[in-house]
Amino acid sequence: MTNQSKVKVLIADDDPITRMLLTRNLSSWGYLVFSAQDGEQAWKIVKSEPELRLFIIDWSMPKLNGLEFCQCLKNEQDFFHYIIMLTGKKGTENIVEAMSNGVDDFVTKPFVADELRVRLKVGERIIEQEKRLEFYANKDSLTGAWNRRMILNHLKEEWERATRDKSLLGVVLFDLDFFKNINDSYGHQIGDDALKVFCSIIQGNIRPYDKLGRYGGEEFLLILPNSDDVKAFQIAERCRKQIEKLKMPISGHNPITITASAGVAVCDAGKPSIHELFKQCDVALYQAKQQGRNQIVLAKPTGD
Numbered sequence: 001m002t003n004q005s006k007v008k009v010l011i012a013d014d015d016p017i018t019r020m021l022l023t024r025n026l027s028s029w030g031y032l033v034f035s036a037q038d039g040e041q042a043w044k045i046v047k048s049e050p051e052l053r054l055f056i057i058d059w060s061m062p063k064l065n066g067l068e069f070c071q072c073l074k075n076e077q078d079f080f081h082y083i084i085m086l087t088g089k090k091g092t093e094n095i096v097e098a099m100s101n102g103v104d105d106f107v108t109k110p111f112v113a114d115e116l117r118v119r120l121k122v123g124e125r126i127i128e129q130e131k132r133l134e135f136y137a138n139k140d141s142l143t144g145a146w147n148r149r150m151i152l153n154h155l156k157e158e159w160e161r162a163t164r165d166k167s168l169l170g171v172v173l174f175d176l177d178f179f180k181n182i183n184d185s186y187g188h189q190i191g192d193d194a195l196k197v198f199c200s201i202i203q204g205n206i207r208p209y210d211k212l213g214r215y216g217g218e219e220f221l222l223i224l225p226n227s228d229d230v231k232a233f234q235i236a237e238r239c240r241k242q243i244e245k246l247k248m249p250i251s252g253h254n255p256i257t258i259t260a261s262a263g264v265a266v267c268d269a270g271k272p273s274i275h276e277l278f279k280q281c282d283v284a285l286y287q288a289k290q291q292g293r294n295q296i297v298l299a300k301p302t303g304d
């Protein structure tokens with residue numbers, strides 16, 4: 001198993017012997033272990049390892065104790081974490097206090113390895129279920145792009161950030177060309193495949209912090225933080241070229257090609273408003289369709 005495919009676990013304990021025992025056991029069970037000697041160090045690791053979801057945390061630690069660490073996690077990150085508190089404390093009162101403060105499971109030291117192992121497995125199962133729920137709530141199940149609600153949320157967040165930081169924000173509204181013909185000629189399944197291929201091409205051409213979402217049936221919104229009009233246009237054009245070049249194999253037919261048109265608009269330090277920005281994209285997209293499709297049009301700023 002490569003390190004990339006291993007489940008990550010953060011252990012935080014001020015006792016070096018516990019850390020050593022945990023690291024040895026967890027590594028032999030196939031986990032990728034991150035180790036911290038206090039809550040503050042644990043918090044730093046959380047910031048640099050966003051995929052961490054599973055934690056074994058001591059209660060009494062210097063700087064930030066286990067319960068405070070839990071509160072930070074729950075307050076600052078809106079995805080699910082599974083936290084096992086491994087502590088010298090015992091008894092109902094402590095269990096109630098820990099679990100009322102966001103801890104998911106409670107194990108008293110000294111731990112029994114086999115028991116800890118199955119408790120970690122429970123955590124992994126719950127995290128997997130939560131990830132599946134997150135996916136269905138936030139993503140378009142066909143293409144894996146953000147769904148309409150989420151991409152509009154992201155647009156609002158990025159617009160607010162650009163306003164605050166006085167930075168640029170590029171937005172691209174894509175629409176597949178003559179998509180109805182694809183469905184009518186080859187069936188809905190091929191239409192669905194074309195949507196998936198389209199999205200994978202775009203995802204392969206954007207930066208990790210850019211966001212692609214399905215705005216409507218065959219309309220997709222791409223958010224490009226810190227991109228001026230030249231950069232946003234270039235990214236859209238690069239995607240368009242790759243889409244037009246692709247030959248989609250279809251059984252019983254010659255491979256088909258798909259094309260897309262897009263409108264690009266940019267805001268600078270929150271100007272224009274989201275509403276206007278979107279309108280500009282829409283007008284530019286309409287123009288791209290009118291001019292013959294398979295092209296990108298950069299919106300003309302109209303003032304807000």
Ligand SMILES: Nc1nc2c(ncn2[C@@H]2O[C@H](COP(=O)(O)OP(=O)(O)OP(=O)(O)O)[C@@H](O)[C@H]2O)c(=O)[nH]1
Pocket residue numbers: 142175176177178179180181183187188189190191192195216217218289293
């Ligand atoms: N296969 C499939 N088709 C979809 C999906 N969502 C929307 N569509 C189809 O997309 C087509 C969009 O058609 P139109 O709005 O007429 O646009 P178009 O044919 O792409 O033409 P232009 O945009 O003018 O180039 C419709 O036939 C919808 O049924 C989907 O999830 N899967």
